[in-house]
Amino acid sequence: xxKKVLLIAGDGIGPEISVEAKRVLxxxxxxxxLGIEYDEALLGGAAIDATGVPLPDETLAKAKAxxxxxxxxxxxxxxxxxxxxxxxEKGLLGLRSGLELFGNLRPAxxxxxxxxxxxxKPEVVSGLDILIVRELTGGIYFGEPRGIRTLENGERxxxxxxxxxxxxxxxxxxVAFEAAKKRGGKLCSVDKANVLEATVLWREIVQDMAKDYxxxxxxxxxxxxxxxxxxxxxxxxxxxxxxxxxxDILSDAAAMxxxxxGMLPSASLDKNGRGMYEPCHGSAPDIAGQGxxxxxxxxLSAAMMLRYSLNATAAxxxxxxxxxxxxxQGYRTPDIHTEGMKLVSTSEMGDALVAAL
Amino acid sequence: xxKKVLLIAGDGIGPEISVEAKRVLxxxxxxxxLGIEYDEALLGGAAIDATGVPLPDETLAKAKAxxxxxxxxxxxxxxxxxxxxxxxEKGLLGLRSGLELFGNLRPAxxxxxxxxxxxxKPEVVSGLDILIVRELTGGIYFGEPRGIRTLENGERxxxxxxxxxxxxxxxxxxVAFEAAKKRGGKLCSVDKANVLEATVLWREIVQDMAKDYxxxxxxxxxxxxxxxxxxxxxxxxxxxxxxxxxxDILSDAAAMxxxxxGMLPSASLDKNGRGMYEPCHGSAPDIAGQGxxxxxxxxLSAAMMLRYSLNATAAxxxxxxxxxxxxxQGYRTPDIHTEGMKLVSTSEMGDALVAAL
Ligand SMILES: CC(C)[C@H](C(=O)O)[C@@H](O)C(=O)O
Ligand SMILES: CC(C)[C@H](C(=O)O)[C@@H](O)C(=O)O
Numbered sequence: 062x063x064k065k066v067l068l069i070a071g072d073g074i075g076p077e078i079s080v081e082a083k084r085v086l087x088x089x090x091x092x093x094x095l096g097i098e099y100d101e102a103l104l105g106g107a108a109i110d111a112t113g114v115p116l117p118d119e120t121l122a123k124a125k126a127x128x129x130x131x132x133x134x135x136x137x138x139x140x141x142x143x144x145x146x147x148x149x150e151k152g153l154l155g156l157r158s159g160l161e162l163f164g165n166l167r168p169a170x171x172x173x174x175x176x177x178x179x180x181x182k183p184e185v186v187s188g189l190d191i192l193i194v195r196e197l198t199g200g201i202y203f204g205e206p207r208g209i210r211t212l213e214n215g216e217r218x219x220x221x222x223x224x225x226x227x228x229x230x231x232x233x234x235x236v237a238f239e240a241a242k243k244r245g246g247k248l249c250s251v252d253k254a255n256v257l258e259a260t261v262l263w264r265e266i267v268q269d270m271a272k273d274y275x276x277x278x279x280x281x282x283x284x285x286x287x288x289x290x291x292x293x294x295x296x297x298x299x300x301x302x303x304x305x306x307x308x309d310i311l312s313d314a315a316a317m318x319x320x321x322x323g324m325l326p327s328a329s330l331d332k333n334g335r336g337m338y339e340p341c342h343g344s345a346p347d348i349a350g351q352g353x354x355x356x357x358x359x360x361l362s363a364a365m366m367l368r369y370s371l372n373a374t375a376a377x378x379x380x381x382x383x384x385x386x387x388x389x390q391g392y393r394t395p396d397i398h399t400e401g402m403k404l405v406s407t408s409e410m411g412d413a414l415v416a417a418l
Numbered sequence: 419x420x421k422k423v424l425l426i427a428g429d430g431i432g433p434e435i436s437v438e439a440k441r442v443l444x445x446x447x448x449x450x451x452l453g454i455e456y457d458e459a460l461l462g463g464a465a466i467d468a469t470g471v472p473l474p475d476e477t478l479a480k481a482k483a484x485x486x487x488x489x490x491x492x493x494x495x496x497x498x499x500x501x502x503x504x505x506x507e508k509g510l511l512g513l514r515s516g517l518e519l520f521g522n523l524r525p526a527x528x529x530x531x532x533x534x535x536x537x538x539k540p541e542v543v544s545g546l547d548i549l550i551v552r553e554l555t556g557g558i559y560f561g562e563p564r565g566i567r568t569l570e571n572g573e574r575x576x577x578x579x580x581x582x583x584x585x586x587x588x589x590x591x592x593v594a595f596e597a598a599k600k601r602g603g604k605l606c607s608v609d610k611a612n613v614l615e616a617t618v619l620w621r622e623i624v625q626d627m628a629k630d631y632x633x634x635x636x637x638x639x640x641x642x643x644x645x646x647x648x649x650x651x652x653x654x655x656x657x658x659x660x661x662x663x664x665x666d667i668l669s670d671a672a673a674m675x676x677x678x679x680g681m682l683p684s685a686s687l688d689k690n691g692r693g694m695y696e697p698c699h700g701s702a703p704d705i706a707g708q709g710x711x712x713x714x715x716x717x718l719s720a721a722m723m724l725r726y727s728l729n730a731t732a733a734x735x736x737x738x739x740x741x742x743x744x745x746x747q748g749y750r751t752p753d754i755h756t757e758g759m760k761l762v763s764t765s766e767m768g769d770a771l772v773a774a775l
Contacts, residue, residue: 136612145615145618148612150612150613154613180539180542180649180651181537181538181539181649182537182539185537201580201614202613204577207614207615207616209615209618209619212583216583217583217584217619218581218582218583218584218619219581219582219583219614219615219616219617219618219619219620220579220581220615220616221579221580221614221616222577222578222579222580223558223577223578223579223580224575224576224577224578225575226569226573226574226575226576227573227575253663253666255493255505255507256507256511257558257564257578258502258566258577258578259564259577259578260576261502261566262566262574262575263576284666284667285666285667285669285670286670288645288670288671289671290674291671292537292649292671292674293537293674294537306610307667309610309641309642310641310645310664310667311645312642313642313643313645314645314646314648314649314671316646317645317646317647317649320650322646
């Protein structure tokens with residue numbers, strides 16, 4: 062039974078890390094006889110350059126036809142001054158929305174080999190393993206009305222709409238409760254229910270669902286406090302569930318607690334488990350094409366893809382073991398390099414992985 | 419010339435830290451012959467208990483009649499299940515809005531004596547001195563329409579409106595540019611202009627104003643990246659300016675970088691410099707009435723009040739010097755206590771300040 066994976070390299074360091082991720086997947090594909098076939102598509106800046114739009118129809122059609130998407134990163138200064146409606150980011154948002162990838166899983170894990178990389182004290186972050194579940198196709202990212210209008214007095218006003226309905230809240234909360242059940246059994250729902258009505262409903266629905274998950278200990282936290290607690294004592298968290306905007310902010314903060322954002326994968330899933338997998342880091346245009354990028358977040362994204370969308374747990378394990386091995390061997394790209402370790406380029410890290418497999 | 423200060427003790431630890439702040443102010447008032455007269459008013463939970471509403475008309479009237487407000491903290495579990503429209507927080511939001519206190523200054527300063535308290539590595543935070551300028555009377559906190567409505571299909575939807583007009587953006591950006599000019603000359607404006615139109619206008623206006631401040635180096639950062647950079651390398655920032663919601667989140671994260679949120683004051687100013695001064699921390703109901711609260715953030719808020727609203731710089735300096743002195747002497751409330759230091763209660767910390775003055 063063949064599986065179709067759509068590869069979207071994207072912009073900046075996207076192409077170079079994609080090459081390494083594909084090398085790893087190719088080996089795993091053979092070793093585990095997975096029958097993975099590839100297709101490729103354009104998104105973001107690369108798509109704008111080639112077709113004039115950030116999400117070509119062909120890309121969306123290919124994405125709908127595949128079993129899973131492995132994606133690098135998009136954006137860069139080249140497209141910064143382009144018309145707002147065709148910015149690279151619109152391509153990514155269009156894909157998330159077009160495929161209804163509402164469930165975004167962002168783990169923040171501290172690799173023991175990289176404990177030094179964190180800006181936090183070792184005792185605060187050692188053993189850190191948080192999962193942030195972010196709603197990805199609703200909230201203020203997609204709410205209408207939105208825009209910039211001219212008021213009666215002649216000045217302009219920018220406006221957006223933050224909204225969530227019960228169905229949207231229930232389906233993301235379900236993903237989070239299920240994840241908490243399989244992990245440490247603790248779920249913290251983050252909102253701003255003391256100010257925002259959109260999140261008053263959020264809190265009510267999440268609370269209501271708790272009765273179906275007696276094995277999960279649910280708590281609620283305001284987003285300002287959550288940002289604070291992530292800095293103060295991040296290990297108090299197991300799974301965090303929150304909306305699109307708060308999830309964007311908190312997942313980046315959480316990722317940075319580990320000090321090695323070049324190591325963190327993410328998954329964006331629809332209701333059937335089909336998904337898009339991508340590194341937590343961005344397209345890093347400043348180092349693109351220089352062989353400095355860390356391919357491990359994308360490689361680990363491929364592992365997540367095998368686990369969640371392609372039902373290939375053993376293959377996913379094999380990749381994760383290989384990543385642990387190259388770290389144990391001391392291989393480090395510049396972003397995670399410390400004294401005494403072996404500084405390697407993007408492709409040399411790929412070589413090390415290939416050897417480890 | 420007499421000055422009228424309105425004291426609002428509030429809820430939780432509010433009353434006990436207010437007592438100490440007033441003791442300090444009383445001495446300073448005499449020493450510097452400031453002619454400060456006091457009035458008192460109810461807000462939040464205390465106001466709900468006494469009058470049924472979180473912001474009694476009398477409180478708003480007194481607030482409008484005074485030169486400055488010194489405020490403790492509000493809220494607590496006692497009022498958690500109260501009707502949404504009369505929650506304690508509504509009192510605070512109503513006061514901010516009623517007095518047009520749009521300019522919220524939240525410094526995040528690491529006291530060298532307390533460097534150990536931070537969860538971050540010493541080299542990452544030593545000497546930290548950031549000022550977050552948060553817009554406080556607009557954005558999604560106050561945007562209409564808002565509420566919870568029933569959709570055609572019978573399910574409910576919670577919604578809020580995020581908006582900023584040019585005037586609102588200009589006046590807060592001006593506060594931030596002026597502050598940056600007097601400090602390190604660097605201003606970072608935080609937005610989510612790659613997704614939210616409300617912040618596309620924000621970025622445009624702030625950028626436009628930069629030409630009037632050639633001595634200030636302006637940069638722009640997306641909010642997710644800002645959350646990340648605060649964790650990774652906070653000393654890269656001097657002044658940060660942002661909207662109400664992002665400011666809420668980032669200022670709490672920044673405060674927590676110091677590890678001693680019990681030390682941080684804040685100011686909320688109107689266009690004439692009249693202001694409300696309050697600690698960055700909350701009402702901490704769990705330790706209320708136990709003599710464990712740290713009064714220093716409120717004492718330092720009183721110093722900010724003297725400096726910004728009462729034009730009494732020398733008096734403000736004297737308070738800040740006294741705080742430095744008690745820290746040097748090793749006095750510590752439980753929140754900032756470390757081995758070898760003198761553990762003191764709220765009132766003992768007050769005693770130490772009085773002695774230092
Ligand atoms: C590129 C941008 C639109 C995107 C987001 O805000 O969702 C990114 O920050 C992310 O978190 O995946
Ligand atoms: C109490 C709450 C409404 C308030 C806010 O969100 O503004 C608080 O968190 C703050 O930052 O002053």
